[in-house]
Amino acid sequence: MLLPVVAGVDGSAESLAAAAWAAREARRRGQWLHLVHVWDRHPRQEHEMTGAAQRHLARRALRQAEERVRVECPDVRISDEQMEGPATAVLSKAADQADMIVLGSRGLSGFTGFLVGSVALGVVAKATRPVVLVRAGEVGSDEHVPTDDGDTSTDTGYRDVVLAVDLADACDEVIEFAFEAALLRHARLRAVHAWHAPGPLGLGAGDIGLVDDPWRGEEWLGFLKAVLQPWREKYPDVEVLETVVEDKPTTALVRASTGAGLLVVGHRLDERPVGPRTGPVTHAAIHHVGCPVAVVPHV
Structure with missing residues (x-):
């Protein structure tokens, strides 16, 4: 069975860059792209409106990522999914069922590199499949020589x-x-x-x-x-x-x-x-x- 390239998205600039990188990699490998958004309901936030708002934000994040992907890789097959639970655990499980998972990292200025969040570090530590970290601002031309x-x-x-x-x-x-x-x-x-x-x-x-x-x-x-x-x-x-x-x-x-x-x-x-x-x-x-x-x- 052909496994997908998974990208975790949350609407941030770094996750959009990660989704675009994942789409380019899926195209290179002849695979499909699976976009995943994870939201975690707080134990004290059981109100129905809270869940509705989170689902709305999830749909918006997935839509933004798909629009970014379509610009760069219109021919890549895309699926998406909203998932609930602790982000590290959910994304680690998603990674284990994928060819690889691509996540964004908050880029710092200049040569200082990544400011990596706890979720990304947790997935790197636990995933049994490759994890690719992409900084905000990464575009397709960055992969090519000038x-x-x-x-x-x-x-x-x-x-x-x-x-x-x-x-x-x-x-x-x-x-x-x-x-x-x-x-x-x-x-x-x-x-x-x-x-x-x-x-x-x-x-x-x-x-x-x-x-x-x-x-x-x-x-x-x-x-x-x-x-x-x-x-x-x-x-x-x-x-x-x-x-x-x-x-x-x-x-x-x-x-x-x-x-x-x-x-x-x-x-x-x-x-x-x-x-x-x-x-x-x-x-x-x-x-x-x-x-x-x-x-x-x-x-």
Whole structure:
């Protein structure tokens, strides 16, 4: 069964941008778009008029999102749904029944990136399917490289897809998502691994720090190429650029994502999650990276 691309909408600018991004992704994947609005009745608000008002707001939010989508992707098949309940729980369940879920994040000015709400963080932490976060103001031309004179256009090629690779925990689900995204866009895939030279206190008992930093970097690059080689063979049409940098992973990813069209990071599912928890790299990416961020869960 073909699963939809789901977008959570609430009428905000960021959710409208998320709906438009989700529509473009659904078109690329040959899937349909399912718009979801969630409203939560307060225990003390049982009045019939309150429910009627919430349903009216839900219909308006869904209508606004559909109108935005129709402008950009008139050929995409759309369905919509109003759902009641705690937003994080409802959207997480919707994500589990989708190919992916796309949510908006309140964009801050300049390079400071995302101001992510508790709902988005909660869905990222709990969803078993990929979650894509899109900032307000994101438009279709942002996915494409500028023209020769610096103007924006949807007629140019796609910007790079950046993949964060942790060689200590390289996960097939994350890598495959990134390769598939690059293939659909005919975009280059830039795989990035950050390493940090251990200091004297970081060496274990009996360890001797003999490898010079340049050689250590080459060694990590060899590991990265070896990990990605099976995927190069599976996706021969995807141009891949492997990069290793000596830096903190969080800093390296923010820098590598400058000018990218999409960043793909992994998130390990906790068997017993306590609150909206994400790892430090994923946390930094969804807060500070300006392009859309796809968080792919894995076990």
